Amino acid sequence: MNTTGPIGDADLDIRNLRAFVAVAEELSFTKAAVRLFIAQQAISRAVRQLEDQLGTPLFVRTTRQVRLTPEGERLLVRARGLVALHDEILADARGPARPIVLDLMSEGRRTGSAILAAARAEAPELEFRGRYGGGMGAAIRLLQTSEVDIAFGRAEWVDQVLPAGIERRLVRFEPLAVLLPADHPLAARERVPIRELAGLEIDVNPAHGEAPEWVDLGRQVLALAGAVATPPHLPAVGSENQSHHLTRQGLPILTGADHAPVSGGVIRQLVDPVPVYPWSMVGLGRLNRAVREPVERAALRLADEQGWLELHDGAWLPEPEASRRR
Numbered sequence: 001m002n003t004t005g006p007i008g009d010a011d012l013d014i015r016n017l018r019a020f021v022a023v024a025e026e027l028s029f030t031k032a033a034v035r036l037f038i039a040q041q042a043i044s045r046a047v048r049q050l051e052d053q054l055g056t057p058l059f060v061r062t063t064r065q066v067r068l069t070p071e072g073e074r075l076l077v078r079a080r081g082l083v084a085l086h087d088e089i090l091a092d093a094r095g096p097a098r099p100i101v102l103d104l105m106s107e108g109r110r111t112g113s114a115i116l117a118a119a120r121a122e123a124p125e126l127e128f129r130g131r132y133g134g135g136m137g138a139a140i141r142l143l144q145t146s147e148v149d150i151a152f153g154r155a156e157w158v159d160q161v162l163p164a165g166i167e168r169r170l171v172r173f174e175p176l177a178v179l180l181p182a183d184h185p186l187a188a189r190e191r192v193p194i195r196e197l198a199g200l201e202i203d204v205n206p207a208h209g210e211a212p213e214w215v216d217l218g219r220q221v222l223a224l225a226g227a228v229a230t231p232p233h234l235p236a237v238g239s240e241n242q243s244h245h246l247t248r249q250g251l252p253i254l255t256g257a258d259h260a261p262v263s264g265g266v267i268r269q270l271v272d273p274v275p276v277y278p279w280s281m282v283g284l285g286r287l288n289r290a291v292r293e294p295v296e297r298a299a300l301r302l303a304d305e306q307g308w309l310e311l312h313d314g315a316w317l318p319e320p321e322a323s324r325r326r
Contacts, residue, residue: 012050012053012082013046013049013050014082014083014086015046016046016047016049016050016053017050017079017082017083018046018083018289019032019042019043019046019047019050020046020047020050020058020072020075020076020079021076021079021080021083022043023043023047023059023066024058024059024068024072024076024079027065027066027067028066029043029044029047029066047059054071054075056069056071057069057071057072058071058072058075059072099127099128099129100126100127100128100129100149100150100291100295101128101129101130101131101147101148101149101150102115102116102119102128102129102130102131102148102149102150102151102152102295103130103131103132103133103139103142103148103150103151103152103153104116104130104131104132104152105132105133105134105135105136105139105151105152105153106132106134107132107239107260108239108242108255108259108260108262109174109255109256109258109259109260110258110259110260111152111171111172111174111256111258111279112130112152112153113130114302115152115171115281115295115298115299115302116128116130118298118299118301118302119294119295119298119299121298122294122295122297122298122301123294126291126294128295131148133148133151133210134210134211134235135153135210135211135212135213135214136151136153136154136155136211136212136213136282137210137211137212137213138210138211139151139153139282140162140163140166140282143166143282143283143284144163144165144166144284146284149283149287149291150281150282150283150287150291150292150295151281151282151283152171152279152280152281152282153213153279153280153282154213154214154217154277154278154279154280155168155213155278155280155282156168156213156278156280156320156321156324157212157213157216157217157318157320158216158220158319158320160212160213160216160320165284165285165286166282166283166284166285167282167283167284167285168280168281168282169280169281169296169299170278170279170280170309171279171280171281171299171300171302171303171308171309172278172279172303172308172309173276173277173278173279173308173309173310173311173315173317174256174257174258174276174277174278174279174308175256175257175269175270175274175275175276175277175315176221176254176255176256176257176269176270176274176275176276176277177192177254177255177256177257177259177267177268177269177270178192178197178202178252178253178254178255178267178268178270179242179246179252179253179254179255179259179262179265179266179267180246180252180253180265180266180267180268181246181247181250181251181264181265182264182265182266184250184252186252186268187266187268189268190268191268191269191270191271192268192269192270192271193270193271193272194224194225194270194271194272194273194275195225195226195272197225197226197227197252197270198225198226198227199226199227199228200225200227200228200251200252201227201228201229201230201251202221202222202225202227202228202229202230202251202252202253202254203229203230203249203251203252203253203254204217204218204219204221204222204229204230204253204254205218205230205232205233205235216318217277217318218254220318220319221254221275221318224273224275224316230249230251239260239262239263240263242262242265243262243263243264243265246262246264246265247264247265255267256277257269271314272314273314273315273316274312274314274315274316275315275316275318276311276315276316276317276318278317278318278321279308281295281296281299311325
């Protein structure tokens with residue numbers, strides 16, 4: 001006797017139910033997509049699949065508004081409970097002792113650390129741990145094995161192919177800068193025009209195998225500036241090592257404008273044009289909503305308060321990000 005209930009193709013997909021609940025609560029497909037960290041087309045497809053499976057429309061859609069049908073209102077009551085129960089099961093399986101691990105990319109670059117601090121304030125009941133992986137290549141591998149839950153850094157680069165299931169959300173445009181020895185001729189400038197780097201040797205660490213996104217960005221910035229790269233070398237990790245490397249080498253080092261102070265050095269933003277590093281929040285699409293949402297809220301709150309997503313005239317984006325914004 002078959003006691004398993006409905007056949008497989010009649011089972012409701014929890015992802016479709018989650019999309020339905022988000023649209024029902026936001027009354028907006030756009031806002032629901034932002035909330036769930038997925039594309040709007042995916043939200044629309046999920047709701048359409050659920051409507052087809054149930055054989056009834058769940059929303060009335062017009063050019064001005066989205067509202068629930070009577071069938072949608074009845075489903076919402078049950079769907080909320082099912083989605084909440086699903087997330088509770090995942091949270092229990094995860095275990096209360098396991099912290100939420102965020103890869104902040106680099107100790108000197110302060111974007112990830114700021115989001116970590118904001119996430120702790122946003123959800124004090126959760127335990128967050130930060131780590132510094134040094135690059136998105138390494139972070140993506142750890143995301144796939146669930147050793148890292150969320151990573152921050154540049155999520156697009158030339159010839160990149162993100163593995164299936166990896167999703168990203170832009171959180172900041174950070175102007176790029178050069179870290180200079182205090183006695184470097186360019187250190188006297190408040191900001192450094194790109195043209196002043198022409199012909200100079202710049203440390204962009206072109207052989208960092210764990211950071212293909214940075215290697216690609218460095219190549220494009222050097223081409224923009226007409227500068228050349230230093231020979232490949234091991235990255236200087238940590239403020240003390242960076243200070244020693246900077247003063248010993250005596251050359252400009254490419255970094256972000258929001259870099260932690262380094263002893264013996266000064267940070268000068270690049271201008272004319274202003275090259276930009278695009279930061280994204282990156283995670284697996286199946287990541288527990290209870291884990292993802294507090295971090296995303298924290299990141300977007302900082303972005304709103306500090307204007308992180310404002311892209312001013314004169315900004316220069318690398319490829320492929322530049323083409324995708326046209």
